[in-house]
Amino acid sequence: MSLSTDDVQKVARLARLAMNDDEIEAARSQLSGIFQLIEEMQAVDTSGIEPMSHAQDLTQRLREDRVTEPDQRELFQSIAPQVSSGLYLVPQVIE
Amino acid sequence: MTWETVIGLEVHTQLSTCSKIFSGASTAYGAEPNTQADAVSIALPGVLPVLNKGAVERAIKFGLATGAHIAPRSVFARKNYFYPDLPKGYQISQFDLPVVGMGQLKIQVEPLSGNAKPYEKLVRITRAHLEEDAGKSVHGAAQGMTGVDLNRAGTPLLEIVSEPDMCSAAEAVAYAKALHTLVRWIGISDGNMQEGSFRCDVNVSVRRKGEPLGTRREIKNLNSFKFMQQAIDFEVQWQIDTIESGGKVQQATVLFNPDTGETRAMRSKEDAHDYRYFPDPDLLPLSITPQxxxxxxxxxxxxxxxRRMRYMEQYALTSYDASMLTSSREMADYFDSCVSNLGMTKLAANWITGEVSAQLNREGLEIAQCPVSPKQLGGMLARIADNTISNSGAKEVFRTLWSEGGDADAIIEAKGLKQVSDAGAIEALVDEILNANADKVAEYRSGKEKLFGFFVGLAMKASKGKANPAQLNDILQKKLAV
Structure with missing residues (x-):
């Protein structure tokens, strides 16, 4: 399977990446290479094998439900581009 | 042409843990903006999520309460989209392997129209999965800017998805209410709808009888049962009108405007549903052991x-009373502690679902805040049961208990509310009245039966309202019949 320019443009839009035509073409060819690799792997017979969802065969450790984090708003907001009345400010979002 | 409505619900309920699902920041509601937004909540680079045991336990509780399969292994996935209140650029959720599988919930439906009778229905719950809540955007915080408060980001949510098993607004509301009761009952959420702890998305479609499913529209973020009913009613009618006038329903997300009572499509975000889920590499699979x-x-x-079934079987309460009393665990517990002996169950049910609930509603209180304790009410009910006070006397005792406290016996004594149940005394009273009104007695006996009330009134007045009404009626009837 090889990707079309449209496919790449769509993925770029979803990932909020601004790409020019040259970059789109370069990405298209690289991504198509990855798809070829996937196709090769698809040929392996995996019937009867449970899919893994993580590279490590371990399970999640759980944390006790306790509040451990103090208020560090001042510290965090000291590196924010813009804040007002405790809020982080971003360019206006209109639904 | 008959139309059928098909409704399914997605409910987001905030779990009542004290810390967030993936970090140790507080989840308390109403704090100053961003004072509970720690490094994980604001997605500083390099932070890692660590799953909260309390959130997992609450999800399991819900699964058990709905007879669902609890997955021994479930997986967290990233749901990717961009919005300022989601600083990571993805929400950690669950996708193909949720923690809670198919379950079900029995609901009591009160039809909204006509003479239709209440009925029972089983609604299937497709799944319930754990995820994190997003932050809040504050529009108009500054000129041309949007403010972001990330206190809510990372609050644990259980998203509960039903099958499209409901076919009217009444059924959808009954399901939402039953779910709301359940999550509070088992203590996994405070269910506070004003504070957004219980938010409903409703999927609605219509079809002509016998045809395949129609295209659905999703009404987002309903936070009251009243709005839910209004929104569904409007949406159903809109879809029917659209199709009958030759149009087609487009799949869309709509918002309900409580001021106009209308639903309106949101400007459709391009690729909004292209979430590109994949397993979150920061989180290992969640394993839940049988232990x-x-x-x-x-x-x-x-x-x-x-509990509802037990009230009906053990106490012979009506389905309506049993449903009312089990509308919250606090209400049911109040009833239980009020009922000190079995003889009083019906009386206690009547008072709690009647006078007590009405007074709570008037003052905007919950049963847990009721100024009359179950013990105080029980003391009063005992005096009704043994005929010490009449119903109207009881109302006065109740008013006093509510506003001044104290105990029923002392109030009855102080206010002289003890009713006269001495048959001899009542007979004497009745004789006196009948003698003084011989003309009216003659009229009554010649067929003017509505005069009966006149005699009751006189007798009550003569007894200063203390005559036992049932006894008085009996004696009057007997004497007038002679």
Whole structure:
């Protein structure tokens, strides 16, 4: 399977990446290479094998439900581009 | 042409943990903006999520309460989209392997129209999964800017998805209410709808009888049962009108405007549903052992439906009374502690669902805040049951208990509310009245039966309202019949 320019443009839009035509073409060819690799792997017979969802065969450790984090708003907001009345400010979002 | 409505619900309920699902920041509601937004909540680079045991336990509780399969292994996935209140650029959720599988909930439906009778229905719950809540955007915080408060980001949510098993607004509301009762009953959420702890998305479609499913529209973020009913009613009518006038329903997300009572499509975000889920590499699969499930099962309270059935079987209460009393665990517990002996169950049910609930509603209080304790009410009910006070006397005792406290016996004594149940005394009173009104007695006996009330009134007045009404009626009837 090889990707079309449209496919790449769509993925770029979803990932909020601004790409020019040259970059789109370069990405298209690289991504198509990855798809070829996937196709090769698809040929392996995996019937009867449970899919893994993580590279490590371990399970999640759980944390006790306790509040451990103090208020560090001042510290965090000291590196924010813009804040007002405790809020982080971003360019206006209109639904 | 008859139309059928098909409705399914997605409910987001905030779990009542004290810390967030993936970090140790507080989840308390109403704090100053961003004072509970720690490094994980604001997605500083390099932070890692660590799963909260309390959130997992609450999800298991819900699964057990709905008879669902609890997945021994479930997986967290990233749901990717961009919005300022989601600083990571993805929400950690669950996708193909949720923690809670198919379950079900029995609901009591009160039809909204006509003479239709209440009925029972089983609604299937497709799944319930754990995820994190997003932050809040504050529009108009500064000129041309949007403010972001990330206190809510990372609050644990259980998203509960139903099958499209409901076919009217009444059924959808009954399901939402039953779910709301359940999550509070088993103590996994405070269910506070004003504060956004219980938010409903409703999927609605219509079809002509016998045809395949129609295209659905999703009404987002309903936070009251009243709005839910209004929104569904409007949406159903809109879809029918659209199709009957030759149009087609487009799949869309709509918002309900409580001021106009209308639903309106949101400007459709391009690729909004292209979330590109994949397993979150920061989180290992969640393993739930049978021991963990057994431990939680052994601590489960009697569920609302079981309690409802028990009230009907053990106490012979009506389905309506039993439903009312089990509308919250606090209400049911209040009833239980009020009922000190079996003879008083019906009386206690009447008072709690009647006078007590009405007074609570008038003052905007919950049963847990009721100024009259179950013990105080029980004391008063005992005096009704043994005929010490009449119903109207009881109302006065109740008003006093409510506003001044104290105990029923002392109030009855102080206010002289003890009713006269001495047959001899009542007979004497009745004789006196009948003698003084011989003309009216003659009229009554010649057929003017509505004069009966006149005699009751006179007798009550003569007894200063203390005559036992049932006894008075009996004696009057007997004497007038002669």
């Amino acid at each position: 963990m499930i057994d431990e939680i099962r052994s601590a489960m309270p009697e569920l609302p439906e079981a």
